[in-house]
Amino acid sequence: MALEIKIDKFEGPLDLLLHLIRKNEMDIYDIHVAQITEQYLKIIDAMQELNFDFAGEFLVMASTLIHIKSRTLLPIQDDEEDTESEEEDPRAELVRRLLEYKKYKEAARSMEELPRLGRDVHARKFPSPEVDSEEETEFEEVGLFELVAALQDLLRESPPETFHEVDIERLSVTESLNSILTSLSGRQSLAFREIFSREPKRHEVTVTFLAMLELVKMRMVKLMQNGSHGTIWIFPTVDEDAVHMEISEDALGYY
Amino acid sequence: MDTIELQRILESLLFAADTPLKLERLAEMTGQDRKKVRDVLERIGNDLESSRRGIRLVEVAEGFQLRTPAESAEWVRLLNSTRPFRFSRAALESLAIIAYRQPITRAEIDYLRGVDSGGVVKTLLDKKLIRILGKKDVAGKPLIYGTSREFLELFGLRDLSELPSLKEFSELALEEEEDVEQPENVASGE
Numbered sequence: 001m002a003l004e005i006k007i008d009k010f011e012g013p014l015d016l017l018l019h020l021i022r023k024n025e026m027d028i029y030d031i032h033v034a035q036i037t038e039q040y041l042k043i044i045d046a047m048q049e050l051n052f053d054f055a056g057e058f059l060v061m062a063s064t065l066i067h068i069k070s071r072t073l074l075p076i077q078d079d080e081e082d083t084e085s086e087e088e089d090p091r092a093e094l095v096r097r098l099l100e101y102k103k104y105k106e107a108a109r110s111m112e113e114l115p116r117l118g119r120d121v122h123a124r125k126f127p128s129p130e131v132d133s134e135e136e137t138e139f140e141e142v143g144l145f146e147l148v149a150a151l152q153d154l155l156r157e158s159p160p161e162t163f164h165e166v167d168i169e170r171l172s173v174t175e176s177l178n179s180i181l182t183s184l185s186g187r188q189s190l191a192f193r194e195i196f197s198r199e200p201k202r203h204e205v206t207v208t209f210l211a212m213l214e215l216v217k218m219r220m221v222k223l224m225q226n227g228s229h230g231t232i233w234i235f236p237t238v239d240e241d242a243v244h245m246e247i248s249e250d251a252l253g254y255y
Numbered sequence: 256m257d258t259i260e261l262q263r264i265l266e267s268l269l270f271a272a273d274t275p276l277k278l279e280r281l282a283e284m285t286g287q288d289r290k291k292v293r294d295v296l297e298r299i300g301n302d303l304e305s306s307r308r309g310i311r312l313v314e315v316a317e318g319f320q321l322r323t324p325a326e327s328a329e330w331v332r333l334l335n336s337t338r339p340f341r342f343s344r345a346a347l348e349s350l351a352i353i354a355y356r357q358p359i360t361r362a363e364i365d366y367l368r369g370v371d372s373g374g375v376v377k378t379l380l381d382k383k384l385i386r387i388l389g390k391k392d393v394a395g396k397p398l399i400y401g402t403s404r405e406f407l408e409l410f411g412l413r414d415l416s417e418l419p420s421l422k423e424f425s426e427l428a429l430e431e432e433e434d435v436e437q438p439e440n441v442a443s444g445e
Contacts, residue, residue, distance in 0.1 A: 011348060061369065101368065103422060107355060120328045
């Protein structure tokens with residue numbers, strides 16, 4: 001008989017065997033191993049020819065079939081005990097597995113028929129709590145490159161220095177550090193941009209950035225981010241009272 | 256609290272809840288005994304059923320929930336742009352094996368299906384339909400799996416005893432099997 005089989009439809013070797021048995025109208029308890037093996041191998045060959053990415057289990061089953069076939073071809077030895085030779089039907093294990101598999105295949109089909117939530121029956125929908133809290137919970141630690149990118153963004157935005165004032169405004173890291181701490185007090189977090197003024201000049205960016213890094217180094221704040229490329233947030237890691245401590249001007253060694 | 260009042264409160268609770276509510280919980284919330292709550296729930300259920308209403312009271316995952324009947328599915332689906340999650344055959348087969356044979360290890364699932372089930376098991380875990388029950392006390396301490404509450408909710412089952420009964424094929428004649436198999440051919444040929 002012609003074999004027209006769509007190989008990608010089989011969940012595995014057991015599935016394929018069941019199909020062949022049905023197709024050949026065989027009794028599952030009395031499989032003609034030679035015939036089945038021949039067809040099975042043909043399909044395996046076809047699979048290989050098509051470069052079908054099939055599971056190694058198909059090959060294991062092929063060798064099992066060949067093994068069973070060879071055993072059925074061997075003349076049954078004269079056994080002292082008849083019962084033992086009956087137990088040793090080489091097909092028995094395979095039949096057991098086929099029946100067991102068939103059982104669950106059928107069960108899967110009955111489960112498919114059950115009224116399924118979201119398909120056949122519906123319950124009320126509620127916005128999943130994760131959607132709301134995602135912003136708060138899905139923080140990741142900020143990587144160095146993200147931080148550098150954020151700094152570069154800021155620097156790019158800072159206005160080109162067109163005027164020629166010689167009077168440089170003296171900003172200290174310590175001052176800036178204290179001002180970050182002040183902004184942080186009473187708050188749970190600060191967005192990275194919030195510690196800078198609206199249009200920060202280059203030296204302000206540098207000093208404030210340094211101050212922020214100092215705070216991280218001192219483990220007084222930690223930087224977290226919503227997913228990659230998300231907003232960078234500054235969180236205090238110490239309790240409120242400690243945030244209020246003042247750091248003296250020369251403690252950090254910047255001048 | 257009279258029955259009418261209890262009925263009103265129970266209906267409100269069922270409507271506002273996002274998961275099936277257990278009988279014990281309903282009894283506790285209303286301060287009524289379970290027997291009375293169960294009676295009223297039954298009445299609510301029967302009322303909805305007999306007057307062919309657009310919501311029904313179902314018992315799932317050992318609790319009670321209001322759901323739309325299957326006859327309305329076509330219309331309810333218009334509300335959602337997303338298509339309902341469809342199971343692959345591999346996923347459904349593995350899920351069936353886990354449901355009926357739990358607690359079960361990966362190796363046992365693989366053996367029953369005759370193929371590696373690692374990917375499918377992971378998907379089912381991700382979808383929270385199965386869960387890890389623990390480790391089997393044999394060499395290698397493999398994980399053992401079972402189905403979850405979400406599984407019962409998805410398939411509308413009160414508990415595992417409501418799973419469709421397994422057919423034992425050793426008792427079936429071949430012709431009968433043929434009959435059973437036939438529709439599958441059509442279905443899988445889509």
